[in-house]
Each structure stands twice: as structure tokens, then as C-alpha cells.
Amino acid sequence: MRAKEICVIYMISRKTCASAVLAFRPYISKGNQPAELFCFIALLLPATHRFQSFRYLRSVNTPSPCKTVKLARYSESTTVVVAEPVNEEADSESKTCGKILVFLSWVLVCLTMPFSLFICFKVVQEYERAVIFRLGRLLSGGAKGPGIFFILPCIDTYARVDLRTRTYDIPPQEVLTKDSVTVSVDAVVYYRVHNATISIANVENAHHSTRLLAQTTLRNTMGTRPLHEILSERETISGSMQLSLDEATEAWGIKVERVEIKDVRLPVQLQRAMAAEAEAAREARAKTLNTISAEKNSTIVFPLPIDLITYFLRAKEDSQSNL
Incomplete structure (x- = not known):
């Protein structure tokens, strides 16, 4: 087996067929002896493509053929495929024993x-x-x-x-925000299994792994934002968490449908300070309004008694009624 090999890969899809050529170098152990060869292929798959199988047709300068890899469904994001050369003797013995x-x-x-x-x-x-x-x-x-x-x-x-949707209540997490304020945040995650085969074959416990990842994602997301964004932009933060979780759990066959932040609890001292600040702001606005109204106040003084003015007003009303 030489240091440089070429694999021709055919990607079969419902709508398109494409081919790619990958050059890779195997790991060579000491003494120029061939070591176990692995080929790691990272492919960015469009969302419209659903690749059903990858077939390794031939390997140049390699006497043994490559293994055929079949997957039920590929990720919409980056996918890593691991290929290794086939040991024909061991594979034939395994197939014979299995048939028996x-x-x-x-x-x-x-x-x-x-x-x-x-x-x-x-x-x-x-x-x-x-x-x-x-x-x-x-x-x-x-x-x-x-x-x-x-x-x-x-x-x-x-x-x-x-395959039904499950809910997971994330326990309250103590988070240090970007502006160095300690808050306690809890949330709820709605997720489901969308690929049963991957959820069993790729991870030991998909549900437990998703829950642990949800906790760490909540802490990481809250730690990168200041307190005023956490209090005022909950929907934006929830959407960011949902996208991050969905991308991370795609390889486990999990689909994160929704993330909601339930409550943000502040320390008691911080609550008192914020309440005092809000009260001071209200008092300042009230004083400003009183000052503006006092400046625009005007007093009108009539040089006649109020009884005389009332008499003239009544006389005017009587004359209008007679007409």
C-alpha cells in the first residue's frame, strides 16, 4: 500500500448524482510498514439532497477493494464518513458463519x-x-x-x-453573565427522535446526552450575553439555543423542536438595587414634569367682583332664550 491513494466516490441521491475524488495519505508506521488506513471525508450536504448511499468503487494502487458504506439518512450539515479497506478473509468467514x-x-x-x-x-x-x-x-x-x-x-x-416529542425541564443553572452578574436561569426543551437507527447506533443514550448538552448550552449561551439582553431578548436567546442544540444533536438522530426560557432569577440584593434605581428614575421624571408645569402656569386676575360677572352672564343667557 503506497503513501498516496485515490478513492472515487459516487454520491447517489434522488435528484442528483455527483462524483468526488479524494486524495489521502495513510498513516505509515515505523519501518515503512503500512498501518491501518482510515479515510475521513467531510461533506457539506445541501438541505435539498437526501443521500441514500455512498459506494466506494475502487482504490487506485490498492489490491483490496474498499468497503461499501450505506446509511439510511445523512445530516443536513457536515457529515463525517469513515472508510477502511475490507479484509476479505475475515469478512468471508463472518458471512459464512452468519449464514449457518x-x-x-x-x-x-x-x-x-x-x-x-x-x-x-x-x-x-x-x-x-x-x-x-x-x-x-x-x-x-x-x-x-x-x-x-x-x-x-x-x-x-x-x-x-x-418517536413522540419529549419535554425536558432544565434545572436552574447558576450563570455568570457577560457583565459579571450571577443569575439563575431555567428553561424547557422540546425534542424528538427523527432517525431511530442513528439514535441507537451512534450514541449510547440519546435522551440523556441531549439533556446534558441542553444544560451546557444554556450556561454557555447565557454567559456570553449581558443582563439586559437576557431580560429583554428571551425569544432571540431561545432561538439561538434551539439552532445550536439541533445542529449538535443531528448526529444522534435527535430533532430539537423548541427551547423556551422559563424564568430568570436575580439575587435579592440586585433586585433591591434595581427597584431603587427604577423608583429614583420615576421620581426624577415626576419632578421634571412638575418643573415644566410650574413654568407654564399663568394666573388671570379680573378687576370686577365675581357676583357682577355672574349677573351679566345670566342676563346674556336670558336674552338668548327670549330670542
């Missing part, structure tokens, strides 16, 4: 018919999906459900994945 075990499992199902049907047929609800592993490998075809599906005893295992 599958055959024996089918024999067991036939011999124990109809009792085996209670074990082989499973049902998942409309809001659930089943991810099936056969001899430790993901079964082709993606997640099963909703409805009934079939598994082979002894060699198949499956995991149920709930």
Missing part, C-alpha cells in the same frame, strides 16, 4: 411451529420504530414499523424507539 446460524435459526423456528410464532412476531405502535440487530449488525432495510415485524430467535435482537 441463520439457517439453524430457521430450522428451530420450523421445528417449534406454531409456538415459535409468539416469539418471532413482534408489534410496535404507530409512534414507535424497531431497530433490529442480527448477530450484532444492523439489519438492512432500516427501522421497522409501525405494525408487525418478524425476528429470528437467538440471533436477532431489537430496540424500541419512541
Whole structure:
């Protein structure tokens, strides 16, 4: 295996076909002995493209072919693909052993018919999906459900994945704002599993990981903003957190639908200081208004008694009524 290899990659999509050529250098151990070769490919995929499979056709100057990598769905953001050369002997032995075990499992199902049907047929609800592993490998075809599906005893295992939206109340987090004010902030996150296969295969516990990430994202987001923005721009901060969480959990098969900041609690001393400042501002405005009104006040003095003026006004009204 030489120090420079060329892989031709065909990206198959529903709407487009493209090809890319990647030059990479393997890690060479001491003594010019070939080490294990990994090819890391970072691709920025447009939102309109849904790549169903990546096939490594050939590797120049490499006697062994590359492994075919198939994924049910790719991320809309950066995706990292790991490729490694295929060990033909180990792969053929594994396939042969797997076929034998599958055959024996089918024999067991036939011999124990109809009792085996209670074990082989499973049902998942409309809001659930089943991810099936056969001899430790993901079964082709993606997640099963909703409805009934079939598994082979002894060699198949499956995991149920709930696709419904979940809510997580983030506990109050003590945060030091950008202007060095300590506040306690709590929020609620609405998220769901949008890819059952990735949520099982890529992370040990997708829900627990999402919750821990939500806590750290809340602290990091609040720590970069001053206090007045936190109090007045909650919707903007919530949207920023939602985008950040959604991008980070895409590789786990999680879709963050909404983030809402519930409450921002200030220290008691700071609350008193803010109340005193607001009261002082109100008093200053009131004094300013009184000063302006006092300057524009005017007093009119009539040199006649008020009774005489009243008599003339009544006489005028009587004359108008007679007319």
C-alpha cells in the first residue's frame, strides 16, 4: 500500500448524482510498514439532497477493494464518513458463519411451529420504530414499523424507539453573565427522535446526552450575553439555543423542536438595587414634569367682583332664550 491513494466516490441521491475524488495519505508506521488506513471525508450536504448511499468503487494502487458504506439518512450539515479497506478473509468467514446460524435459526423456528410464532412476531405502535440487530449488525432495510415485524430467535435482537416529542425541564443553572452578574436561569426543551437507527447506533443514550448538552448550552449561551439582553431578548436567546442544540444533536438522530426560557432569577440584593434605581428614575421624571408645569402656569386676575360677572352672564343667557 503506497503513501498516496485515490478513492472515487459516487454520491447517489434522488435528484442528483455527483462524483468526488479524494486524495489521502495513510498513516505509515515505523519501518515503512503500512498501518491501518482510515479515510475521513467531510461533506457539506445541501438541505435539498437526501443521500441514500455512498459506494466506494475502487482504490487506485490498492489490491483490496474498499468497503461499501450505506446509511439510511445523512445530516443536513457536515457529515463525517469513515472508510477502511475490507479484509476479505475475515469478512468471508463472518458471512459464512452468519449464514449457518441463520439457517439453524430457521430450522428451530420450523421445528417449534406454531409456538415459535409468539416469539418471532413482534408489534410496535404507530409512534414507535424497531431497530433490529442480527448477530450484532444492523439489519438492512432500516427501522421497522409501525405494525408487525418478524425476528429470528437467538440471533436477532431489537430496540424500541419512541418517536413522540419529549419535554425536558432544565434545572436552574447558576450563570455568570457577560457583565459579571450571577443569575439563575431555567428553561424547557422540546425534542424528538427523527432517525431511530442513528439514535441507537451512534450514541449510547440519546435522551440523556441531549439533556446534558441542553444544560451546557444554556450556561454557555447565557454567559456570553449581558443582563439586559437576557431580560429583554428571551425569544432571540431561545432561538439561538434551539439552532445550536439541533445542529449538535443531528448526529444522534435527535430533532430539537423548541427551547423556551422559563424564568430568570436575580439575587435579592440586585433586585433591591434595581427597584431603587427604577423608583429614583420615576421620581426624577415626576419632578421634571412638575418643573415644566410650574413654568407654564399663568394666573388671570379680573378687576370686577365675581357676583357682577355672574349677573351679566345670566342676563346674556336670558336674552338668548327670549330670542
